[in-house]
Amino acid sequence: MTAATTPTTPTAPTWGRTSRATGTARAVRTYVALELRRTLRHRRTLVFSMVMPPVLLWIFARQDVFATQSAGSGNVTAWIAVSMALYGAMVTATAGGAGVSAERAQGWTRQLRLTPLRPAAYVAVKLAAAMVVGAASVTVTLLVGWLGGASMPAGAWAACALLAWVGALVFAAFGLFMGYLLPAENVMQILGPVLALLAFGGGLFMPLGAGRWAAVAQLVPTYGPAQLAHVPLGGELTVAAVVNVVAWASLFAAGTAWRFRKDTARA
């Protein structure tokens, strides 16, 4: 080496640098806020999470008899409203997680690896933003249901809303897994129809009845969240439902972790 190297002390830029923990907390807060602004700008996402579920509710529940027919501690309209709230939340959560795919394609996740943000914090940001929008979706759908004649005890409203929202976590994990797995720029074009099929298969769009199909339906990822979301309304709390939620959540989370490690490994 021929260069004459005279070590110089760089002027350490100390301004504005905060402690690691405070810095991370602020970084995550800023990032989640930006993610929410991005969602508000995406008309298609808004249509799928805020407009579609209430419209579906209106289509499914417009028969007047549903308002007078009782279902558990509420009426049939309430039962359908909870189903649609879960559907909206799961579509929203899936879309939020699947957004990872486009960001990988654009090289954004690679860029993030050049910043102090930990890769796991990025996943947490996507998850948090998806769940916030999911909560808004649940609220809007249930509000429309209430205006449309859904009736159930106050406690059931709150508990159903919470359970529908928590159930969407399974699909946030599903979206993340698919986002890391699929190379497509717009994964939701594939996942949208898949979610609709799952909603039918798991009994969200119509009652399962008691035939052979009802047994098979217990294996569908929407089955568990759908059953649990209706428990406060008088639905039965079954072992099959709990096992279904735990199993699918674990599977999707493990899949995400597997692809995530592959993606962030030093090649």
Place this chain on the structure above:
Amino acid sequence: MTSNLTTPAPALLLRGLRKEYASAGGPVRAVDGLDLEVARGEVVAVLGPNGAGKTSTIDMVLGLSAPTSGTVQVFGADPADVIAAGRVAAVLQTGGLLRDITVGETVALTAALFGRAGSPRPYLERAGIADLAGRRVGACSGGQQQRLRFAMALVGEPDLLLLDEPTTGMDVAGRRAFWAAIRADAAAGRTVVFATHDLQEADTYADRVVLVSQGRVVADGPTADVKSLASGRTVGARVDDAGERADVTARLRALDVVDAVDQRGARLLVRTSDSDLVARFLLTQTVASDVEVAGDNLEGAFVALTTTAPTTDGAHR
């Protein structure tokens, strides 16, 4: 250099760095025993043709890929730790931007990720994109996106700035502003390492030039020293007939003052310590025409050093 309390670890230390990629035709060696040490506060240009291993090396310095063998130390530590501490920032060639957010949002987010509390405004101004703050990234031109990447690198206030072909897509004014900002940072003590294949840029803006060819360093030193490695000038001449060209080449090589003769189509590039003698020889004793004497520039050094570098096992990109 021995480490002790009075000499801090160098900004960058690469020792015996190798990187092989698997491919259908067997492993491809992109980086082949690269050694490099960059002191704090230096502005170093890593110069080499496309495929010389520049980008592979940068990826290893940034911890994006792991070396096949050899070591990488940034400020005496593992790249991952230095990135986590926010002491390194990089401007990569392509991608790395979210198209649906604005220029201002991108820089503000990057500042937050680096744990910076200040306003991103001054950084947008230094990168010359303050007027684009409200524009969506996807609506920006290639040159504007490159300036945005630069603002993102500046806002982290890194101690080491790595730039991979940083001025690609920028117009002349943009380049000048870009390098003015870089030089100002370097004057304040920041270490800057940039990869380029633009000789002019390396010559004008770097304190030191590292020539890389086929995955290894073929010359390293202050810009003036590397130029002088070419020991003089390059004389170019045209010989249309292939047979004549071979004959002229052989006679040139027989001259004492000729260091190397390189062929570029019908043109011969003669590296020599005595350009007058070679030019006179070409014009009076051969059929050569269009004789040109190129000044004392990096191009000559580059041609000389990269064309005579040994090829290892034919394995290079």
